[in-house]
Amino acid sequence: MSHQDPEPPRGALEDFDFLVGDWTVANRRLKARWSAHPQWDEFSARQHCEVLLGHVANVDEIVFPEKGFAGMTLRLFDTRKRQWSIYWINSRDGFLTPPVHGGFMGERGEFYGVDEDDGARVQVRFLWLKQAPHGGPRWEQAFSRDGRAWETNWIMDLTRAG
Secondary structure, three states: OOOOOOOOOOOOOOOOHHHOEEEEEEEEEEOOOOOOOOOEEEEEEEEEEEEEHHHOEEEEEEEEOOOOEEEEEEEEEEOOOOEEEEEEEEOOOOOOOOOEEEEEEOOEEEEEEEEEEOOEEEEEEEEEEOOOOOOOOEEEEEEEOOOOOOEEEEEEEEEEOO
């Protein structure tokens, strides 16, 4: 987040209750970031999410069979700040990424942080929509080099597994 941006949204313990359970996930991920001619890679996944510690934490595991790896998201709620911290780790490298912080305003959640992309510092934004046009939740990840222009590089549309 750049210095002129407002504080990330605040949240509530129940913000991620919509995500609890089992999902099938349609993924679209950029093949190469910062390209003048973006091309998307599309693949599926399976995800399971559960609430822990009386809603102060939730965790999900997502398996990408076509890609040969899995990932885990850990979301922790700071009851004093009323903000979520979201961490990601995957089975390819075992590296826990720096968190993004934020919360929901109605059906839309925004979370911001700083990370690296191919060795360069980037700002990161996660966007959660509790109900996207396809009828289920949507997660989007975007990077920015300057805090003004954002490139969405990964989109997940979730559908209840049944």
